[in-house]
Amino acid sequence: MKTATRNGFQTGITFGVIVVTMFLIGFTVIGAALVAKIFGTSVSSGSIPPLPFFVIFISLVGLWNGATAARRPLTGADEFKPALVAGLLAGLVTGIFSAVVALVFGMLAANKIDVRTYLVAISPESIKMYLFGQDAVTGSLLSLVLLTVSSVAGSALAVTLRTNAKVRGFFQKAAESYTNAIHSERAIKLRNNPSARYAFLALVAAALIILPRTWGGYWNYVLGTVGIYIILGLGLNIITGWAGQLVIGYVAFFAVGAYTFALLTAPAPHHLMWNFWLALILGVLAAGISGLLIGLPILNLRGDYLAIVTLGAAEIVRILLKSDLMTPYTAGPRGIRDIGGPTLFGRSFTSDVDFMYLIIIAVLVVSFLAYRLQNSRTGKAWVAVNQDETVARATGINAYTSKLLALALSAAIAGLAGALFASRNQFTGPDDHQLMVAINVICLVIVGGIGNIPGVFLGAFALKGLPEVLREIENYRMLVFGILLIVMMRLRPEGFLPAKRPALEKNTPPSGQEA
Amino acid sequence: MMLKIDNLNVHYGAIHALQGISFELEKGEIVALIGANGAGKSTTLNTISGILRPREGSVLFQGQPIHEMPPQEIVRKGIVHVPEGRKIFPRMTVWENLEMGAYTQSDRATINRDIESAFERFSRLKERRNQVSGTLSGGEQQMLAIARGLMAHPTLLLLDEPSMGLSPILVEQIFDIIQDINEQGTSILLVEQNAQMALAIADRAYVLETGKIVMQGSGDELLENPSVIEAYLGGH
Ligand SMILES: Nc1ncnc2c1ncn2[C@@H]1O[C@H](COP(=O)(O)OP(=O)(O)O)[C@@H](O)[C@H]1O
Ligand SMILES: [Mg+2]
Secondary structure (H helix, E strand, O other), X not given: OHHHHHHHHHHHHHHHHHHHHHHHOOHHHHHHHHHHHHOOOOOOOOOOOOHHHHHHHHHHHHHHHHHHHOOHHHOOOOOHHHHHXXXXXXXXXXXXXHHHHHHHHHHHHHOOOOHHHOOOOOOHHHHHHHOOOOOHHHHHHHHHHHHHHHHHHHHHHHHHHHHXXXXXXHHHHHHHHHHHHHHOHHHHHHHHOHHHHHHHHHHHHHHHHXXXXXXXXXXXXXXXXXXXXXXXXXXXXXHHHHOOOOOOOOHHHHHHHHHHHHHHHOOOOOOOOOOHHHHHHHHHHHHHHHHHHHHHHXXXXXXXXXXXXXXXXXXHHXXXXXXXXXXXXXXXXXXXXXXXXXXXXXXXXXOHHHHHHHHHHHHHHHHHHHHHHHOOHHHHHHHHHHHOHHHHHHOOOOHHHHHHHHHHHHHHHHHHHHHHHHHHHOEEOHHHHOHHHHHHHHHHHHHHOOOOHHHHHHHHHHHHHHHHHOHHHHHHHHHHHHHHHXXXXXXXXXXXXXXXXXXXXXXXXXXXXXX | XXXXXXXXXXXXXXXXXXXXXXXXXXXXXXXXXEEOOOOOHHHHHHHHOOOOOOOEEEEEXXXXXXXXXXXXXXXXXXXXXXXXXXXXXXXXXXXXXXXXXXXOOXXXXXXXXXXXXXXXXXXXXXXXXXXXXXXXXXXXXXXXXXXXXXXXXXXXXXXXXXXXXOOHHHHHHHHHHHHHHHHOOOEEEXXXXXXXXXXXHOOEEEEEEOOEEEEEEEHHHHHHOHHHHHHHOOOO
């Protein structure tokens, strides 16, 4: 029963935050419109969908809330009652969150105070819908009741489905046949068959060659950005995911790479106009060396000093780039224009397709490097230092140089991403190098599953690809990321694709008692 | 002389943890270091393995001073430290832990052979070779920690309270294993609170009290020494 109460309470809070946020960013309207779309009623953007769809939408959220609250650890002799308690509690907590917000905004609206000055997405109509067309008090009570009832229903539904033999049998069978298919001799043969492998690789290669030519400039831009964030994620993953050193100001290295490259290839402010490849290499080197210099005095200290120092470095870099002091050298707040593009055998390759190819190649190279590092002695030493520095040193690992190398490599990879980014945009300025870039990278690494290479890909697509597709939420990215992170930490603390499958329980002490 | 500690002084800020201790270990010996909690036993081992620096005094290993070397070099000299508290890499598998132990070795074939012989000695680990080691039982973790230490081919093994928190049967097993390792030619410096068992297998032993060595002798002598019995053997 205690677990039930705790589960219900915690889930209720998480979903309360989600519901309130959805309302604040106007997602309740979008959600209701999506439901309407499923039922075949199209709602023009900007207008308010009919009330029943909103009721369905909120009920769905409630159902999910209840189902989440009644999740696994409640198994016991009589599962039903604790699950219902959890669902009820979760519904009440979420309902109270929602009711309070409904009441506040209902009151504001009743007094003709327009909140759109502060919260652009909240129109009087959307408030009215959130109150089910009633006055503030009735509306918020309805909200509370609806969320509670649907949550209880959700928990009941979840338990029924879970304990129902037929349903269980179905899922077990499905899972079995899936694993059987994967482990069947034919599948294994196919996977081990070299020509099948080559065929698969050829297919992927063909897709990577043909798609950029066909899907157009917009997608090349969006996916190019995703690719650059994949590179950044793979880079950050080395120092933070594997070596376990949190780097907050990762964007500092991105900026060093971008500016080194830009200054060497642009006509102004220095008119150096160097060769693309030479400048690219120097950008990577400069970033790597800056990582080394930051790490040298810090990495022999234990603790998260690196997080703070890189945070400071990122801000210093950005402020310097903006300052008048540096304007003659780095072109100041206006940024650097006409940055060079790739050339090969005297020809230049600067179309969107060319850049897409370049970024794909860079992603492949960095992924290959990452895989090799992961399985190398060096990679294992990072993981060892991360897990227990004292033991790692006792097994003969030089923890300091090991971490230093990780930081330098991470920084160099960020430099590569920065140079590619600047070159593709043919422009870079201080605003390209705000802390937000680094926060994005941290988020995508965490969401994907820290320490995991495919996870970085997943995280980059989810966090940089999706928002481009869902342009509506652009202004609320920070908010959405924050919520995503909180929800992630609660539901999947090791990310979507955790680095090691047989994960430990969250609260298991890592080893015997400490000295 | 394999190991010679001379007038070792170690400080933690204002705490003078080792106050001029001196002792020796001959090739092939098991030397026990016994003492109450906080006497400075772990500090001594940490200083020998290079994790701590002495303020004064010296550590000579095979005639060569090592007290200013970093730990990774000391490992390469042949001193391997198995720290207190079953310290393993909890998220690595048993196999990966053993591989990490061989970090200073470079020949793949030798490493694989060493892992196999570790599995021979510690058969419980063999069945669990692919298990994440944080999920092993306490005894298994301690076995793994020792096995990992052996992977580096030590000539001198420093063991810090290997029996801590284990059941009597497991303690028995661990001490058997320690003796066996010693018989195969590895010298051992054994730190223990379980004085009874430690003195029984030790050739010689030193008693440490608040950072000073207060007694020394052969294992058997100390087992019969009235003040040792009084303080460390439950006073019978
Ligand atoms: N990291 C540390 N910082 C400060 N004091 C310490 C530290 N480690 C040990 N000490 C102190 O040094 C003394 C010896 O500790 P230790 O060598 O761990 O003893 P033992 O291993 O014999 O139990 C104790 O007084 C202990 O409190
Ligand atoms: Mg100790």
